[in-house]
Amino acid sequence: MARVTVLGSGAWGTALARLALTNGNQVQIWSRRGPSDLATAVADADIVVSAISMKGVAALAGQLQAANLKSSTILVTATKGLDPETTRTPSKIFRDTFPDNPIVVLSGPNLSKEIEAQLPAATVVASTDVDALTRVQQVYASETFRIYTSPDPVGAELGGTLKNVVAIAVGVCDGLKLGSNAKAALITRAIPEMLRVGVHMGAQIETFYGLSGLGDLLATCDGTLSRNYRVGYGLAHGKKLDQILDELGSTAEGVNTTHVLIDMANREGIPVPIARQVHRLLRGVITPQEAVEGLMERELKPEACDLNARN
Ligand SMILES: NC(=O)C1=CN([C@@H]2O[C@H](COP(=O)(O)OP(=O)(O)OC[C@H]3O[C@@H](n4cnc5c(N)ncnc54)[C@H](O)[C@@H]3O)[C@@H](O)[C@H]2O)C=CC1
Numbered sequence: 001m002a003r004v005t006v007l008g009s010g011a012w013g014t015a016l017a018r019l020a021l022t023n024g025n026q027v028q029i030w031s032r033r034g035p036s037d038l039a040t041a042v043a044d045a046d047i048v049v050s051a052i053s054m055k056g057v058a059a060l061a062g063q064l065q066a067a068n069l070k071s072s073t074i075l076v077t078a079t080k081g082l083d084p085e086t087t088r089t090p091s092k093i094f095r096d097t098f099p100d101n102p103i104v105v106l107s108g109p110n111l112s113k114e115i116e117a118q119l120p121a122a123t124v125v126a127s128t129d130v131d132a133l134t135r136v137q138q139v140y141a142s143e144t145f146r147i148y149t150s151p152d153p154v155g156a157e158l159g160g161t162l163k164n165v166v167a168i169a170v171g172v173c174d175g176l177k178l179g180s181n182a183k184a185a186l187i188t189r190a191i192p193e194m195l196r197v198g199v200h201m202g203a204q205i206e207t208f209y210g211l212s213g214l215g216d217l218l219a220t221c222d223g224t225l226s227r228n229y230r231v232g233y234g235l236a237h238g239k240k241l242d243q244i245l246d247e248l249g250s251t252a253e254g255v256n257t258t259h260v261l262i263d264m265a266n267r268e269g270i271p272v273p274i275a276r277q278v279h280r281l282l283r284g285v286i287t288p289q290e291a292v293e294g295l296m297e298r299e300l301k302p303e304a305c306d307l308n309a310r311n
């Protein structure tokens, strides 16, 4: 049994709290608009699970620091995004703020509605701290939630982060009714793009072929349960981005991730053709049809990809 505090009472925070509770752990949820004070909520926790939107992670890390988080507390991050100011992943933000705490990433094909319905699923917990990995694995492993471990936290969270951009593109593809061939081509060609960014940011290649990479890419590109997919689908039907996000009423991280990714790709010269079309589409400078044409009209090239290619 562990004392677990989950930060964030959105769809994913609630599901992660319920999973830990069902396994017999002592669980409390903190949220920014809730009644409890952060310092009190984390004071006795063995494990703090952060499941808030990316836009709040850097500030939350600062608040936790002010709350004097114990250095023995395991910090688990379940957010899938990149910091707009620094391009850091959540685990990097926590690592920079809490150099002595064990940091664990939890990421995989985990659409919260299916998890809440107790459908079988698997995920990855990733850390360089083996004891912390075992502890978090024990807290979450159950008959319906299978937990694999990985030594590559950055790779695990980048898979979950970058696939959100692809899910927007696939939503467009389905919204325009481009067919199964186009969808298969898009998802497959997205993999070298994700790998190129991942390798640049220090991830291990094999992580992207596991649950937190390919697994999450497939789950999120499968259809209507994914909010990022629904962003693309809505754009393909001529809706404005603001309207789509209002209707969703919850976080679609791929929108912010696309902007951060394109800033980074421009600075570092990383070729990301799919993300670039998504970026133009989100900014409203091209139509969904023009985004497709932009991809199809690119120069012809071999399929094999150079992961260190630069523009
Ligand atoms: N819902 C899902 O199926 C899954 C979501 N995730 C990731 O988990 C993260 C949260 O997603 P959801 O819970 O689905 O979103 P949500 O929109 O349902 O909830 C977002 C939560 O973040 C909190 N939050 C937002 N801005 C904040 C700030 N500035 N400071 C403190 N808290 C803030 C909100 O109060 C809310 O509790 C995202 O990064 C998402 O990609 C990961 C796996 C599955």
Ligand SMILES: O=C(CO)COP(=O)(O)O
Binding pocket: 080, 108, 109, 110, 111, 112, 160, 164, 167, 216, 219, 220, 225, 226, 227, 228, 229, 251, 252, 253
């Ligand atoms: O990350 C997720 C599933 O693993 C959730 O995807 P969406 O944020 O697109 O709903």
